[in-house]
Amino acid sequence: MPSNTLSPPGPAAVLCGLAGWVPPRVVTNDELAARLDTDDTWIRTRTGIRSRHVAEPGQATSDLAVEAGRLALRSAGGAPADAVIVTTTTPDRPCPATAPVVATRLGLAGAAAFDVGAVCTGFVYGLATAAGLIAAGVARRVLLIGADTYSTIVDPLDRTNAIIFGDGAGAVVLRAGRPDEPGAVGHFDLGSDGTHEDLITVAAGGSRQRSTGGEPTHAERHFAMRGKEVYRHAVTRMAASARATLEQAGWKTDDVDHFVPHQANLRILHSVADDLGLPRERCVANVDAVGNTGAASIPLALADAAAGRRIRPGDRLLLTAFGGGLTWGSCLMTWPELPPHPHP
Ligand code: UT7
Numbered sequence: 612m613p614s615n616t617l618s619p620p621g622p623a624a625v626l627c628g629l630a631g632w633v634p635p636r637v638v639t640n641d642e643l644a645a646r647l648d649t650d651d652t653w654i655r656t657r658t659g660i661r662s663r664h665v666a667e668p669g670q671a672t673s674d675l676a677v678e679a680g681r682l683a684l685r686s687a688g689g690a691p692a693d694a695v696i697v698t699t700t701t702p703d704r705p706c707p708a709t710a711p712v713v714a715t716r717l718g719l720a721g722a723a724a725f726d727v728g729a730v731c732t733g734f735v736y737g738l739a740t741a742a743g744l745i746a747a748g749v750a751r752r753v754l755l756i757g758a759d760t761y762s763t764i765v766d767p768l769d770r771t772n773a774i775i776f777g778d779g780a781g782a783v784v785l786r787a788g789r790p791d792e793p794g795a796v797g798h799f800d801l802g803s804d805g806t807h808e809d810l811i812t813v814a815a816g817g818s819r820q821r822s823t824g825g826e827p828t829h830a831e832r833h834f835a836m837r838g839k840e841v842y843r844h845a846v847t848r849m850a851a852s853a854r855a856t857l858e859q860a861g862w863k864t865d866d867v868d869h870f871v872p873h874q875a876n877l878r879i880l881h882s883v884a885d886d887l888g889l890p891r892e893r894c895v896a897n898v899d900a901v902g903n904t905g906a907a908s909i910p911l912a913l914a915d916a917a918a919g920r921r922i923r924p925g926d927r928l929l930l931t932a933f934g935g936g937l938t939w940g941s942c943l944m945t946w947p948e949l950p951p952h953p954h955p
Contacts (some may be wrong), residue, residue, distance in 0.1 A: 621746035621787075624738070624753070626794040626947055628687025628784030631914030632678035633664035633777070633901060640774070647770040654774045659877020663777025663902030665762045671703045675780035676713045676758035679910075683782035684717065684754060686950055692784060694723040694750035696740060698733030698906040700935070701760045702726060705816055713756065723750065730811060731873050731934025732801075733757055733906035734781070738930075738942060739799045741785045756782040759905035764813055766833040775876065776834075777902030781910025793924060794947030800855040801940040807844065810837045811935030836935075845879050848939040850886040853931045856941035862927070864888050869922055869946075873932035874898035874908040883931070895921070905934070917949060924948045 639662045640651040654660055666675065676697055684692065695714040702709045710724035723744075729736040734757040741753040761776035790797060812835050814820055815827030849872060857864065870893050872880050877898050884894045897915045904911055909930055916922045924946055931941040 621748055623788055623790040623792070623795040623797065624742035624745045624785040625788030625792050626783055626796065626944065627786045627949070628683045629782070629910065629914055629917060629949055630679050630682030630686050631779065631781040631907070631911040632675060632682060633779040633911070634666045634670060634675065636665050636667060637662050638665050643774055647768065647773060649770045649774060657876075657878070658775060659896070659898050660774065660902045661899045664779055666760045666778045670760070671763075672699050672701050672758045672760045673703050673709050673713050673716070675760065675778065676709065676756045676782070677716045679758065679780035679782040680713060680717050680754055680756050683756070683784050687784035687786070688950070690752065691719055692722060692752045692754035694741070694744055694753045695719055696725060696727055696737050696753060696755045698727040698729065698737040698755070698757045699759050700728065700730050700733070700905050701763055717754070719754070729934060729938045729940075730936055731875065731903070731905050731908065732932040732936070732938040732940050733934070734909045735799070735930060735932045735940035735942060736801060736938070737906075738785075738796050739801055739940070742796055742799070745785060745787050751787045753785045754782060755785065756780060757906035757908070757910050759907050761834065761903075761905055764834040766829070769833065771838055772834055772836060775903045777904050779901055779904035779907040779911050781907045781914055783910055792947070793945045796942050796944045798856050798860040799940065799942045800852045800859065802848070802852065802938070804937045807937045810841050810844070810937065811835075842876070842879060844937055845875055845933045846882045846886065848937065849879075849883045849931045849933045852939045852941040853883065853887055853929055856929065856931075856943055860943050862943065866927055867893060867929045868926040869893055869895050869916070869928045871895045871909055871912055871916070871928055871930045873934065874901070874912055875903055875933065922946050
């Protein structure tokens, strides 16, 4: 009998490079409190954030992405990638995508290059996309960069959002390998619910607003979030997604050495850990120092934890994200041996 399988299962995507980059300028809670009706205690107790990094005027998402991408390629040994994915909510322009210019500036002109948009879930969606490219034999080595400059879309006078978000970029290199190798990413759970598209929005700049012809208002040009509702969805959706991924892999909660969630708000991360029955110490968090950096948050948290030797080779990781859309996603991996964290 001939086999119905057209081709054998393709290779797995194996993490072999990692780096984070944040713009040097640090904005503390006190600096925000000097111009907004807020204070350090409110921000720390409600979000766990102490400071965040902010891009300079003139600095765009691609500038951050190039810095993180260069370091990640160096960390992976310097070999070129044949595909570049940028995941972002703050592309340089509505058109074209940000990835091609990033690829070219990294010396990768000619590589496949495109953006993935899933708001703060973008990095996990990007990992699944990269894994798909590698499994299909379309690419052997993928550079995936999560980068966001929320400072360009958040109204600086909006105290609810200005305190949460920071700018940054995190990047990984994935190579074709075996599914049982340390560093192989898998057991993805991805989901969405568009009935709640209005919970996190930038109303203007897209075809919906442009089709009406009128000039957008100040509010429509800026990021808007219904924080309380988003908070509730974030906790329930992240916990459900994490569970679905663990079940798929046959892992128990106790098998997870490190839970690496999207850094939305420390209270959200702890609530999800509590819901899963994971000790809070296993939750990797750097939101205190960088805030919520959108699509960059998981790779930045990974880079910080790996640089601090908190995550070690052989450790088992659960990555879970949630964002506008609504979107959510999770996956699992065992941490590989990586070269020392590269410095700029
Ligand atoms: O990354 C994508 C997903 N995003 C998230 O997961 C974010 C989810 N949401 C949150 O993290 C939280 O909802 C926030 C941090 C945005 C807000 O925290 P909260 O505990 O939900 O506060 P709240 O919106 O219920 O506001 C409580 C009070 C309000 O005052 P009243 O109405 O009780 O008098 C707000 O006006 O706190 C007030 N408030 C502030 N006070 C001081 C709101 N922002 C501030 C502020 N400083 N910055």
